[in-house]
Amino acid sequence: MIYVNGLYKGYGKEPVLKNITFHVEKGTIHGLIGRNGSGKTTLIKCLTGIYRPDRGSIQICGGDIYDQPRIKEKVGYVADRNEYFSNYHVDEIIDLYAELYPTFQRDDFNDFNEVMGIDERKFIKQLSKGQKMRLAMILNLSMHPELMILDEPTEGLDVIAKRQVMDFIIKEVEERNMTVLITSHHLNELENFCDSMTMIRDGQIIGGGSIDEMKEAITKLQIVMEKGLPKGFDQWEGILHYSNLGSIYTIVWKGFDEACEKALRAAGASLIEEIPISLEEIFLYENWGNE
Incomplete structure (x- = not known):
């Protein structure tokens, strides 16, 4: 069409x-x-x-x-x-x-x-x-x-x-x-x-597809890191946003996969849980990130 x-x-x-x-x-x-x-x-x-x-x-x-x-x-x-x-x-x-x-x-x-x-x-x-x-x-x-x-x-x-x-x-x-x-x-x-x-x-396309595909491309995580995030974490590939309340961190990650999960556990994550993400959040983090 x-x-x-x-x-x-x-x-x-x-x-x-x-x-x-x-x-x-x-x-x-x-x-x-x-x-x-x-x-x-x-x-x-x-x-x-x-x-x-x-x-x-x-x-x-x-x-x-x-x-x-x-x-x-x-x-x-x-x-x-x-x-x-x-x-x-x-x-x-x-x-x-x-x-x-x-x-x-x-x-x-x-x-x-x-x-x-x-x-x-x-x-x-x-x-x-x-x-x-x-x-x-x-x-x-x-x-x-x-x-x-x-x-x-x-x-x-x-x-x-x-x-x-x-x-x-x-x-x-x-x-x-x-x-x-x-x-x-x-x-x-x-x-x-x-x-x-x-x-x-x-003026450029930065993402797209079905709603399900867009949500699958970006993962929202809640993790527990008793000793905090490792140095340079904000430079890890695909990190769009992160914030914390004490040792509980919320991370928005583009392209999160099994290798990323292993890297988190190696860095000391004791709990990794995927939580729902909305289209509005995807738009916000793609355009604003951790600013």
């Missing part, structure tokens, strides 16, 4: 995306995570055909979205800010979508809006941020796109609206095999929503 290979994009002489390569399978939900300024927005704009890459290739729905308008008809895009024509009424925007997108279904929009409750008689400028986001979401869902790209889609939404939006998306994935690419800072939500992830930092 999405194939990105060797993607580079910059502004002037300043590189923003550097050798980005990943793919997203059809009918799955894929998360794109990274700190502000990591390159996520630039990547999204390349994927939606707003920006042309400097180098590399992007294949979406079997073609190049930048050069082929027919591909854009298959892609829904909900931005983090949805500033429609402020002096238009909501029903005029609905008519515009119906005219622009052959797959738009007004009956389906009405069904979605029965839940969302957007007043179609209002001007766009009269809507709150959350209402604009809900409108953008159901407009795009009513297109029944093959690919939906969502940039911070739950910003401005209350807890109930978030749940409604997520349920709508999951239903489209299950019933129509829609593919979803989503960015969000709410990693606890993505952990239970996405099938797979790509993590980006400073």
Whole structure:
């Protein structure tokens, strides 16, 4: 569905995306995570055909979205800010979508809006941020796109609206095999929503895979070291973070294996126990570590 290979994009002489390569399978939900300024927005704009890459290739729905308008008809895009024509009424925007997108279904929009409750008689400028986001979401869902790209889609939404939006998306994935690419800072939500992830930092991919694969790559340990950690422990390969409360140490280790366990025991560890790690912790330690 999405194939990105060797993607580079910059502004002037300043590189923003550097050798980005990943793919997203059809009918799955894929998360794109990274700190502000990591390159996520630039990547999204390349994927939606707003920006042309400097180098590399992007294949979406079997073609190049930048050069082929027919591909854009298959892609829904909900931005983090949805500033429609402020002096238009909501029903005029609905008519515009119906005219622009052959797959738009007004009956389906009405069904979605029965839940969302957007007043179609209002001007766009009269809507709150959350209402604009809900409108953008159901407009795009009513297109029944093959690919939906969502940039911070739950910003401005209350807890109930978030749940409604997520349920709508999951239903489209299950019933129509829609593919979803989503960015969000709410990693606890993505952990239970996405099938797979790509993590980006400073314009480069630093990790990714299924949620299970990402958790298997990084291990969180609780160990007992009566005499403390050995000198130079922070230089051991794969150590992302460590802290202690007395002789009990918590360690986050990338690539922990049997050899690492033997090294810990040789250094005096009397107890080594693996404990659960969340996606939010993985993101935190990959980007922040022991700083």
